[in-house]
Amino acid sequence: MGLSTEQLARLSGLLNEVIDADTAQRAQWLRDLPPEHRDLETALRRSLLPDDGGAAFDVWLSRPLQLDALGGSGLHAGDSVGPYRLLRPLGAGGMAEVWLAQRADGAFKREVALKTPSRLEWREDLAERFAVERDILAGLEHPHIAHFYDAGVGTDGRPYLALEYVQGQSLLQWADQRRLGIRERVELFLQVLQAVQYAHEQGVLHRDLKPRNVLVTDAGQTKLLDFGIARLIDRPPEADLTQRFGRALTPGYASPEQVKGEAIDASSDVYSLGVVLYELSCGQQPQADGAPQAPSARLDAAAADARGGTVAAIARRVQGDLDAIALKALSTAPTDRYGSAGAMALDLRRHLSHQPVQARPASLRSASHCYGSCTSVTHGSPSASPAPGWCLGSPSSSAPSR
């Protein structure tokens, strides 16, 4: 005989009264429970004052769903993958596990982050494909890009990528924990743009830009992870449609054309950068449906506090230029976005040095003190897109993925 629907609804309402209270206050509140709710006393006690503080239940509820009994990817510390020996797990993402690893043959002493898929079905042509891409990616050398060392397929058919092991925090965490103001956030973001612009000039698209792929070291240096890797693990065009679709992109950050599986170029990365800037500005991603609101309109108290000010103060700081720059990068039509990461960086630098930005037509700039709604006017207005002074040259990495 469980709780009736009526009792559950009442229980839910009562919990609202004490959810923010501490243990002592909860106990007192229970003692003062009005007679008409006495029938819920036991249930309330179990909800509010679990014997172990709720720890066991939390664990019970947070156990990952494992649908068969083998558990894990089957890899353990000490196992070999290709020429590497696994030292300890660093984490697991949607499609891959990352291990701290070292060359087993002693060829290099350095520790690497070894990435190996958790469950993608890998293909026969993978080794060949890896060999081609490996050279391009290994050629990327930039202070803000985590180095790509090696890619291969082990004797058991398990593919691996060996990347620079970066100790750092993800971009948003780093910024929030230090309560970085908007200017400092923009400056940090400029490092990311520099790295992306460099890679684009080498003909490599990132394809999966998101805050989690940007680590910041203790010294405040950003390191962009997984450059071009999304392409490496995309499925081949010749496979049938259901097979073809790799998950090497992240909804929420991927551009509309990328999600649709259309040809993409540098402006697709620019879109993802727009999402990152948006999130850096207001702590939220653009809404998933319809034209995005200006980031300055989406601040809440917690986000403003993490940026070192009140909602009103941070909104004033973001509205105008930064709203316009983020929304321009987020344009649905690729040609409405910045032509390159460099062009976006240029506009942000103009903003930092109080010069007019390209994202806002001249007629609106004088209205820089208007509040809230004026920013939406700039979105979607035809603004002069900076002409890309370069094009993606390498046929291997700039060609559309299908």
Next chain:
Amino acid sequence: MNERLTVLLARVTAGDRAARDALFAAVYPELKRLAHARLYGGGRNTVLDTTALVHESYLRLVHTGELGFDDRRAFFGYASRVMRSVIVDSARARLAERRGGAAPKLTLPDEQAPAALQQDEHIVQVHEALQQLEQGDARAAQMVEMRYFGGYSDKEIAETLDVTERTVQRDWEKAKMLLRAILSVDKEA
């Protein structure tokens, strides 16, 4: 390419019950197929990354033209419900198999089977508690559905429901409290 699911999603959002059933019927096999491909096709990995499955099905449906790019929020809001059915149905099927048909196979060498059994029972237990909770507090129930069965992060839930992450965390705390009350009452009854 018709945006069939887009139309259904819009009708579901507008409260159309028939559309809800049709949408379920359309999305269920998709998620089930993906879950099985991941679980049995990949071979070695067995952690069910449900969010990744939802992401993948969304991407695939946009790709085939059945969903629009802008349908992400509505689809995510709905997909955790379908994911729950996929998971609960397969957990029940395995439980039935082990309890019934598996009886003669006493020599089953799978030493880890008890852990799997426990997991399946756990899934069914949460599901049943959730059915009760849906009657008393639908919002809390949805929170559990998205977190536990959908595997969504706070951020994804916040975005899907268009609330702040703080609200999500608070709702999740409350949902856990309610669930705790339901499950412990059940145990004693």
